[in-house]
Amino acid sequence: MGSLNNRAKIFTAHHQAPPCTRTHQIGAILLVAATFFLTRLFDESFPACIPSSFDHHITPQSQSLVHVTDGGSLSWPQRGYGTYLSLKIYIYEEYEIDGLKELLRGREGKISPDACLKGQWGTQVKIHRLFLKSRFRTRKKEEADLFFVPAYVKCVRMMGGLNDKEINQTYVKVLSQMPYFRRSGGRDHVFVFPSGAGAHLFRSWATYINRSIILTPEGDRTDKKDTSAFNTWKDIIIPGNVDDGMTRRGTPTVQPLPLSKRKYLANYLGRAQGKVGRLKLIELAKQYPDKLESPELKFSGPDKLGRMEYFQNLRNAKFCLAPRGESSWTLRFYESFFVECVPVILSDQVELPFQNVIDYTHVSIKWPSTRIGPELLDYLEAIPDEDVERMIARGRLIRCLWVYAPESELCSAMQGLMWELQRKVRQFHQSAETFWLHNRTIVNRNLVEFSSWKPPMPLP
Numbered sequence: 001m002g003s004l005n006n007r008a009k010i011f012t013a014h015h016q017a018p019p020c021t022r023t024h025q026i027g028a029i030l031l032v033a034a035t036f037f038l039t040r041l042f043d044e045s046f047p048a049c050i051p052s053s054f055d056h057h058i059t060p061q062s063q064s065l066v067h068v069t070d071g072g073s074l075s076w077p078q079r080g081y082g083t084y085l086s087l088k089i090y091i092y093e094e095y096e097i098d099g100l101k102e103l104l105r106g107r108e109g110k111i112s113p114d115a116c117l118k119g120q121w122g123t124q125v126k127i128h129r130l131f132l133k134s135r136f137r138t139r140k141k142e143e144a145d146l147f148f149v150p151a152y153v154k155c156v157r158m159m160g161g162l163n164d165k166e167i168n169q170t171y172v173k174v175l176s177q178m179p180y181f182r183r184s185g186g187r188d189h190v191f192v193f194p195s196g197a198g199a200h201l202f203r204s205w206a207t208y209i210n211r212s213i214i215l216t217p218e219g220d221r222t223d224k225k226d227t228s229a230f231n232t233w234k235d236i237i238i239p240g241n242v243d244d245g246m247t248r249r250g251t252p253t254v255q256p257l258p259l260s261k262r263k264y265l266a267n268y269l270g271r272a273q274g275k276v277g278r279l280k281l282i283e284l285a286k287q288y289p290d291k292l293e294s295p296e297l298k299f300s301g302p303d304k305l306g307r308m309e310y311f312q313n314l315r316n317a318k319f320c321l322a323p324r325g326e327s328s329w330t331l332r333f334y335e336s337f338f339v340e341c342v343p344v345i346l347s348d349q350v351e352l353p354f355q356n357v358i359d360y361t362h363v364s365i366k367w368p369s370t371r372i373g374p375e376l377l378d379y380l381e382a383i384p385d386e387d388v389e390r391m392i393a394r395g396r397l398i399r400c401l402w403v404y405a406p407e408s409e410l411c412s413a414m415q416g417l418m419w420e421l422q423r424k425v426r427q428f429h430q431s432a433e434t435f436w437l438h439n440r441t442i443v444n445r446n447l448v449e450f451s452s453w454k455p456p457m458p459l460p
């Protein structure tokens with residue numbers, strides 16, 4: 001009797017089960033092991049694809065919607081993430097929407113996406129390409145949970161392909177042709193803005209896409225403008241784009257050095273750009289040249305200093321200082337994990353990726369930027385090497401989350417991003433222009449059914 005019952009349960013569970021492939025199960029086991037060793041570095045609910053037989057209560061409906069039983073008890077979806085990934089993302093096609101080509105390749109269509117792949121801003125191309133190949137891609141708009149609007153505007157602008165005015169006008173033209181954007185007021189549309197300027201690259205962003213999901217390494221520009229485009233409720237912080245040669249598994253371009261072989265206590269290799277914190281570090285390095293390496297560089301980053309040279313210098317300290325630049329975001333934070341120095345964040349407003357599941361106190365230090373001085377060096381010097389080693393070892397385990405690798409990798413920036421996106425999916429769509437009738441028909445102000453909404457149309 002008992003066994004029959006069990007079997008029935010397992011059968012039902014299987015019936016409703018997520019598509020748990022062998023790879024996922026191995027992944028789940030690896031992750032469970034990692035979780036075990038890392039004690040709370042990851043939250044327990046992170047990417048595990050829970051074997052179906054562990055879960056008897058989940059019905060497809062309660063996986064995504066709040067559920068109230070006849071008895072009145074409430075079942076809440078698992079912290080909004082669900083137990084497995086089941087997203088459907090529609091990717092707008094270059095030729096489907098008039099203007100999208102310009103946002104991807106510039107006015108005359110001459111800017112090569114490959115030229116936009118490298119460097120700090122490469123994420124706008126990488127994320128688009130990975131979405132195109134994703135198993136979560138759908139070609140049917142009517143079944144999509146989310147819509148991705150590809151654009152390489154950061155790169156296109158830098159290469160003279162479009163100016164600010166053209167970027168703004170082209171975005172507005174593009175959005176006006178999207179009925180689904182209108183249906184939700186943009187709430188289910190996803191954009192990437194890969195630089196510190198965030199969505200400000202699109203001048204009228206606040207009017208048109210202030211409800212949309214923005215993927216950005218950090219949108220804080222409170223130093224330049226009063227408003228930050230980054231919104232902690234709807235936007236997602238993505239990792240910076242670390243040089244591919246460094247994120248390669250097995251044989252990175254530059255290997256980390258043993259702690260005992262490192263010449264400096266700390267370093268900062270970058271331009272001062274007239275920023276207070278950075279200037280203080282350069283001064284400090286003149287006072288303590290044997291502890292802190294911080295030369296006055298005219299240029300910065302892997303391309304300018306010589307890629308190899310830059311990382312060879314970076315690996316030569318126990319602590320890599322990451323002071324604020326134009327914005328609070330800094331690529332150095334992510335690079336530190338690959339040369340295996342402990343990142344020291346000197347940027348008070350910073351927002352870090354995947355904060356729902358990573359406890360950054362295990363892998364980094366954040367020091368008040370107002371206290372940059374000899375005190376900081378004394379503090380870092382007093383940290384025992386075994387503590388440094390421990391932080392580095394933990395960092396080594398999570399750094400896969402900074403790598404824009406294909407979906408076949410069990411741990412990558414894309415895996416993290418997909419979970420974050422899944423959490424943002426709204427079951428219900430509405431905008432000021434959306435109305436609905438007793439029979440669930442969605443209409444506009446003129447009572448025209450959604451399927452007949454005709455683009456182009458005016459926006460907000």
Ligand SMILES: *[C@@H]1O[C@H](CO)[C@@H](O)[C@H](O)[C@H]1NC(C)=O
Pocket residue numbers: 165168169172203204
């Ligand atoms: C952006 O473009 C729209 C549509 O052409 C226009 O109404 C708006 O004023 C522009 N914004 C800025 C800041 O130029």
Ligand SMILES: *[C@@H]1O[C@H](CO)[C@@H](O)[C@H](O)[C@H]1NC(C)=O
Pocket residue numbers: 206207208210211460
């Ligand atoms: C978004 O923009 C609209 C139009 O400018 C404005 O009325 C609204 O308050 C903004 N919403 C948010 C959340 O900023």
Ligand SMILES: *[C@@H]1O[C@H](CO)[C@@H](O)[C@H](O)[C@H]1NC(C)=O
Pocket residue numbers: 437439441
């Ligand atoms: C829903 O109701 C509206 C108004 O009565 C009607 O025009 C429409 O055809 C109905 N839709 C469906 C799918 O039944």
